[in-house]
Amino acid sequence: SGAISTTARGHLGTFLVHSDRAALWRLSGLxxxxxxxxxxxxxxxxxxxxxxxxxxxxxxxxxxxxxxxxxxxxxxxxxxxxxxxxxxxxxxxxxxxxxxxxxxxxxxxxxxxxxxxxxxxxxxx
Structure with a gap:
């Protein structure tokens, strides 16, 4: 949906690089x-x-x-x-x-x- 972007960093895990709070709020249905x-x-x-x-x-x-x-x-x-x-x-x-x-x-x-x-x-x- 494009609400977030992540990047994999191997054994360090996956990191959040960008989040669109308006899109996240819309997806939450609140x-x-x-x-x-x-x-x-x-x-x-x-x-x-x-x-x-x-x-x-x-x-x-x-x-x-x-x-x-x-x-x-x-x-x-x-x-x-x-x-x-x-x-x-x-x-x-x-x-x-x-x-x-x-x-x-x-x-x-x-x-x-x-x-x-x-x-x-x-x-x-």
């Missing part, structure tokens, strides 16, 4: 990867979505993004097999990992997801 992200309400989220799409395209994997409000909705979609990966806050990811057999594949570091959260309450409440 289809398009679907990611669920928060609603893109900031340039940071827009940049993350653009970066993810570029990275997967460069890797030869078909990729699409859906935007869902709420970590709970994104988590449910992942656990139900509706999406292949989700973007969550570290807090939500840690809770998900503690309760289900899922794996954290990328930690974006401190303060890379959102600047900060706060809670406002009315006086006397």
């Amino acid at each position: 289809g398009t990867l679907l990611a669920a992200m928060p609603l893109p309400y900031s340039r940071r989220y827009e940049g993350l979505a653009t970066g993810l799409r570029s990275a997967f395209e460069e890797a030869g994997a078909p990729f699409a993004i859906t935007f869902m409000r709420g970590a709970g909705a994104r988590t449910a979609a992942l656990l139900e097999g509706k999406v292949d990966l989700v973007v969550l806050s570290r807090f939500a990811a840690d809770q998900l990992i503690a309760e289900h057999p899922v794996e954290l594949v990328a930690d974006l570091g401190p303060a890379t997801y959102v600047g900060a959260h706060g809670m406002l309450v009315r006086r006397g409440v």
Whole structure:
């Protein structure tokens, strides 16, 4: 199929010289990867979505993004097999990992997801 090229090196075995990741992905039959992200309400989220799409395209994997409000909705979609990966806050990811057999594949570091959260309450409440 032309997805890979190898060369025989005698007693050293056969070596992979070239691989076409897009062709390998197509042959795998896995289809398009679907990611669920928060609603893109900031340039940071827009940049993350653009970066993810570029990275997967460069890797030869078909990729699409859906935007869902709420970590709970994104988590449910992942656990139900509706999406292949989700973007969550570290807090939500840690809770998900503690309760289900899922794996954290990328930690974006401190303060890379959102600047900060706060809670406002009315006086006397």
